Amino acid sequence: MREDTRHVPETVERLLDSTLDSVDQAEELTAATALRAGFDEDELMKIGMAIREAMVNAVVHGNQYNQNKRVRLSLSLTADRFTITIADEGSGFDFAQIPDPLAPENLLRTSGRGIFLMRSFMDAVDLRHLESGGTEVTLVKNVESK
Amino acid sequence: MSVKLNTRQVGNVSVIDVAGRITLGEGSAALRETLRDMVAKNQNKILLNLADVTYIDSSGIGELVSAYTTVTNTGGQLKLLNLNKRVKDLLQITKLYTVFEVKEDEADAIRSFS
DSSP states (O other), X not given: OOOOOTTSOEEEEEXXXXXXXXXXXXXXXXXXXXXXXXXXXXXXXXXXXXXHHHHHIIIXXXXXXXXXXXXXXXXXXXXXXXXXXXXXXXXOOOGGGOOOTTSGGGTTOSSOOHHHHHHHHSSEEEEXXXXXXXXXXXXXXXXXXX | OOOEEEEEEETTEEEEEEEEEEOTTHHHHHHHHHHHHHHHTTOOEEEXXXXXEEEEOHHHHHHHHHHHXXXXXXXXXXXXXXOOHHHHHHXXXXXXXXXXXXXXXXXXXXXXXX
């Protein structure tokens, strides 16, 4: 009989290189944990997509592929929520300057949808400036909302 | 699986069958290069068949928008065919579903090009 592991608290921490391979690694790690949490296929896809967007932002815009900088990935699974934190070592950016990708004048922009997609797919998204200068993104999916 | 592209000509319409993932890196770049080559050859009636696309990220969406703008600016037309639910949902939440002309039947889509 398969053991029900959905409510076993779980924490994963990784320091990842500033490469696109790390984006795939983060997606795989997150998917494995989300699967154990009992999320269905649709929710797994949404979580995976949000993680990819946050990781791409950290690797490409935050750390700018700098091989001396790392991305810290933390996963925390409890009975009621799955929390993913992604922090880069970049120079940060002004959150107020993020354009609305749904504004008519922005619809045909080729970039700028990442944070919007994270917010669309997760229950909560928080952006924070780190004292070190980087950016930390916290993504939350409620387990009971699946 | 990364992206796999197959191009074919149906009358005066260039059809690109896209399979796999259109994401930052190889997937987006491959699609961009294929479309750029077509536009350079004046093949600007393009139908993107996305039936076998399993995943698109924001970079992939950006490529679709870029392709649409490039082709339209040359006086051509770019249309999308066979969107699965995930891709359709993604285009709807980003409000791009109404920007693109989306078709469900290839023969109808081919005929719709002026």
